[in-house]
Amino acid sequence: MKRAERIAAITKILCESPGKIHTINEFSEMLDSARSSISEDIDRIQDAFEKLHMGKIKTIPGAAGGIQYIPYIDIKYYEGFVEQLCKIFSQKERIISGNFIYTTDVIYNPQLVDKVAQILAYSFLNVQADYVVTIETKGIPIAFAVARLLKLPLAVIRQENKVTEGPVVSINYVSGSTRNIRTMYLSKRSIKANSNVIIIDDFMKAGGTAKGIVDMMKEFDSRVVGIGVFIATKYPTEKLVSDYVSVLQLNAVDERKGIIDIQSGDWVKNFKKIEDFQLK
């Protein structure tokens, strides 16, 4: 095989498995080429990616070493995306009677969800999580996309007890905003004891649901190592959980005036901590 062809093949494999460690041997065998040629090929790919800000090809030394592709995280790109989301959510047609806001179309749009999930997943790159946990229904697509990026299984808490879940653990919790007592259910099989979990949800007001999930995790002898939400309301400012990351902050919905006041959340704080992150 010619150099040009080898480079096309290696680039394709690296880019389709971000974070995965590949060995020189693997490519050498597949392309029936000398290890030294493969090394040179990789240097060329590295040069190209560096020049064009396309991410990094990282070399990991040692017996378990190899090379891996690390995508480039451009904070400016995500700032622009969040600004675009704010515009989308400021459309006054989105106001629903009772000062609610219609988010369903965005939450089920795979192109937008993928980017929201990137923001949340990158915020938890340095956390050693075993599961992503959410509660049905509207949090599922975002949580699923985050789990996909972090290569973790997802566990979905149910709001009703379903026969197909098998034996479940149930807990009662108080909805922070309405003060209603509700019950959540999670299949006993879904999370192994002694796990670290990240909670992902689409919306947080007082944080009662998130607090409920934190309590539920205790029943699984597991602990919450991160909470990420798509939209958090500004009020109440004191939530029932602390230390969560939000993509958007909803300041106010004024049905009478037809105004939705929404801004970027505090996700940037976690992004700034990313120096040399590592995908699993």
Next chain:
Amino acid sequence: MKRAERIAAITKILCESPGKIHTINEFSEMLDSARSSISEDIDRIQDAFEKLHMGKIKTIPGAAGGIQYIPYIDIKYYEGFVEQLCKIFSQKERIISGNFIYTTDVIYNPQLVDKVAQILAYSFLNVQADYVVTIETKGIPIAFAVARLLKLPLAVIRQENKVTEGPVVSINYVSGSTRNIRTMYLSKRSIKANSNVIIIDDFMKAGGTAKGIVDMMKEFDSRVVGIGVFIATKYPTEKLVSDYVSVLQLNAVDERKGIIDIQSGDWVKNFKKIEDFQLK
């Protein structure tokens, strides 16, 4: 930029946007190189992909033309994957009292769901769909992943009327297996009139839910152009909808004997129709 570097850059961009049409000009400008050089680069990438069965680089002639990367769909690969799924689902620990089977861990595992979604998405590549539609809860990850691959928005039917959905259309339907009358709700904003939709769900027994969704689509002046399910039961053999695609067929669950009898569904029939498919 050197040829090797240009090839790395072009390969990366093509592989990260399967189905998208790129122009030679786009690459020529980005890489500050002559159009003739870019054309030669693309020929090299094409050669490499062809030799290694890595998919196709297709050239589309004409004013709106350009080049696009078409991933290679290997029926054998998916046959092997479905076999692996059958093994997973045959584990007798999965039997839940009442002859149910525990599928939740698979349905929320992004690595497995991605492949299931590929099978279903590739089955509907030649259908001109505008939306993927599912019903909460367990169908959402698969439907979302199918929507992602087909670059379509997802609409999720609710089993309860939620204030955050705004005005909804509701219909009553009869669950085919239990004969219970239930109600499903879909936000009026979620589907535009005169659309083509694909229904995706995780499980089908008698097909009552799918039939309900077909009826719901009529209320939106829209039509169902495809139905895909992850697991369809063998019995009843006469379903309330015809012409659906299944990834797996569940023949029987025998709690007493500890046997789950499951086999590949009929997805292969649609795969065999794929000659030169076209991603949007």
